[in-house]
């Protein structure tokens with residue numbers, strides 16, 4: 008956390024932007040109880056717990072929030088959301104924040120590249136092909152990552168052998184066009200819900 | 203009344219298996235010559251009860267001893283009309299269920315309990331109720347604010363004549379001056395119109411007799427016959443009332459003392475009350491507003507307590523700002539948000555409306571170019587924060603009860619002789635001359651305060667009952683609270699006033715001995731005017747004439763017996779509770795000789811918590827020490843030291859007092875009883891020394907009703923300590 012001695016200012020502009028996301032306005036009703044923090048399975052590897060992240064939003068600390076790995080390490084396990092006494096749908100807020108971070112060019116986490124690859128795969132094919140996601144991911148992450156990927160080839164080979172991963176891309180689903188329509192509709196609703 | 207005693211021993215519920223009933227019967231018929239003594243396997247059943255009724259009719263039995271279950275159960279079954287004495291000897295909860303069956307010591311215990319019950323009868327008579335002609339059933343409500351109006355309305359709606367006295371020229375009090383009020387109904391999220399005008403109308407429609415611009419010049423008398431002198435604009439009126447609800451409210455904490463938060467320094471730093479004024483006047487135009495919570499409250503330098511209403515009042519005011527200007531930025535700086543109960547929804551609502559809550563301490567408020575800047579330690583962030591351009595800062599300045607505004611009554615200077623005697627003495631209660639009731643009581647003009655000037659009342663069980671019977675405090679004069687709570691208080695206190703009126707009319711006590719018709723009687727020929735009874739009565743029931751003779755007021759009395767315990771001349775007694783009565787019980791117990799190696803421990807247990815706890819120990823079949831002999835007392839305050847003298851002289855190895863907790867968070871049902879008992883106990887060591895006994899043999903302990911599982915250990919520990927001291931050397935001299 009910031010340690011310089013200048014008092015921080017409360018910058019409400021950033022908070023307002025976040026409150027305008029689909030589930031963003033729920034953050035307002037967070038009472039900082041910390042139930043989410045103690046419930047979160049990946050809290051240990053997060054820069055800030057959900058509670059702290061929400062408080063940073065309130066304070067207007069845009070860079071800290073956007074560069075935080077918190078939302079990227081959220082596994083969507085739903086424990087926090089189930090337990091939050093104020094009914095904050097925390098995982099949905101996390102999704103909104105991820106999307107906002109990507110849209111605003113803050114997405115240099117490996118997880119962000121993975122999300123993008125995964126999404127492109129689903130949107131393009133209607134189903135997930137692990138090989139495709141991997142390929143897209145490494146393209147996004149650059150050559151350095153390919154070396155790491157080679158170090159993991161044994162894992163990949165074993166998965167192939169046990170039929171946990173097909174070698175060739177599966178066929179696209181039937182009615183991909185309809186799926187795209189569904190997605191489009193959902194995005195429209197999302198925009199509408201966001202205030 | 204010529205007593206004809208009939209003893210019934212129940213052999214059900216395991217009593218028959220645990221005891222030799224025939225031997226027990228011999229105690230009644232042989233030692234005590236009871237004309238009737240019968241056994242029955244199911245005494246509380248129809249047949250059992252018929253058996254008793256037959257003897258009442260055919261044999262003229264009028265004093266019935268039920269040796270069976272605890273007096274706390276089946277009292278309705280074993281009730282044979284107001285002209286019969288019924289005494290219960292607890293062989294079930296306190297003998298058969300907590301001591302081994304067929305054991306010699308269990309039998310001795312049962313026989314002693316029967317002896318004690320029979321010995322008790324000698325000085326026990328049917329109480330005759332204290333009744334006075336023409337008791338008033340009018341309820342007087344002092345204070346015409348939200349709580350007072352509500353109490354008056356409730357009492358009038360319940361069909362009681364009601365008089366309301368308000369010192370201002372108009373009714374309504376603090377709430378009456380508000381722009382809007384906090385939500386009072388589900389879903390507890392919406393601001394409400396000020397309800398006071400409607401409440402005033404309802405009060406007027408209900409036929410409440412209202413005096414405005416009026417104060418109580420004098421309150422004399424007692425429940426059922428309070429004579430109050432009302433001073434209205436200089437002229438006086440007399441009213442006779444039965445009971446009083448004190449709802450004189452609170453005052454905002456003096457903001458002039460909050461200079462450190464900029465009050466008085468900057469024009470735009472205002473109080474919550476000023477905010478209401480601005481809103482009512484339509485002068486509220488602000489686009490950036492901060493509320494500073496706990497301004498004065500929860501602060502050792504100012505008010506050490508939480509004022510309880512200011513958190514939600516600030517939320518309300520924040521929402522008013524938002525209502526007038528949805529674009530306004532509103533900040534609330536708080537220590538903790540204390541939006542109790544349903545008001546949690548209101549808190550959430552304020553958050554949803556975009557009010558920014560900052561947990562932190564404000565360190566500085568400064569003015570820059572006509573706007574205010576707030577520097578604070580933001581506790582959630584762990585940093586200093588600064589926010590500027592506020593055009594209004596509102597201090598949530600808390601409240602001070604009206605009962606605290608005035609000088610403390612000084613204790614009359616002790617005469618030197620008394621001071622020299624240095625007797626340990628209970629501290630006289632704090633009484634503040636707040637000019638609310640002006641009681642014509644020997645013990646001072648207002649209600650005794652507990653802490654911070656709030657009137658003393660039993661905070662767990664009897665929150666409205668003050669230490670002056672028939673006077674019930676409600677609303678923020680009693681404790682800091684929000685409006686919802688105050689409403690409940692008003693209803694509760696009005697109901698208590700009505701209960702008091704009705705009980706007094708038939709000569710019964712109010713809680714916690716509700717229904718009790720006995721009251722203390724003074725054998726004045728032997729009174730030495732020592733004043734102990736007047737001083738120690740926790741309820742100010744006893745006045746005094748010029749010659750310092752005690753003048754009891756039975757309808758102010760709660761029947762605790764504290765005066766009886768205090769009187770050194772032992773001249774105060776109740777028809778069914780007295781010093782000789784308990785003394786006879788002590789004397790009836792058989793104390794074995796030293797060689798028998800059967801120690802005896804006498805326990806005086808308070809009927810309110812300790813006795814139920816002992817019964818619960820039995821109910822749970824917890825086995826405890828068989829050397830104890832338990833005597834229930836109305837309150838430890840009624841403990842007369844002569845009983846301890848008697849016990850020690852008789853050879854008891856130790857005496858244990860079991861009573862409620864005392865101190866600021868006391869649980870004593872008679873408020874001061876257990877404390878006074880302990881003070882008395884500190885005087886007894888001298889007497890014990892004179893008898894050549896260690897003072898450790900007499901001990902007081904606190905038991906609350908949930909401590910029942912600790913009772914066996916408590917008794918065993920005391921027994922072990924007594925064993926170390928060795929047997930009471932008086933044993934074989936009796």
Ligand code: SF4
Pocket residue numbers: 036037038039040041042043044057058061090091092093094095097
């Ligand atoms: S559990 Fe909910 S209210 Fe509590 S800190 Fe987390 S988000 Fe806020």
Ligand code: SF4
Pocket residue numbers: 495496497499500507508509510511512513514537538539540598600
């Ligand atoms: S109610 Fe809130 S503002 Fe008032 S004293 Fe209590 S915590 Fe402080």
Ligand code: SF4
Pocket residue numbers: 722738739740741742743744754758759760761762763764765766
């Ligand atoms: S001490 Fe108790 S019993 Fe005695 S007068 Fe006072 S209230 Fe009544």
Ligand code: SF4
Pocket residue numbers: 724728729730731732733734735736752768769770771772773774
């Ligand atoms: S305590 Fe007893 S002796 Fe003393 S004034 Fe009261 S009644 Fe009289």
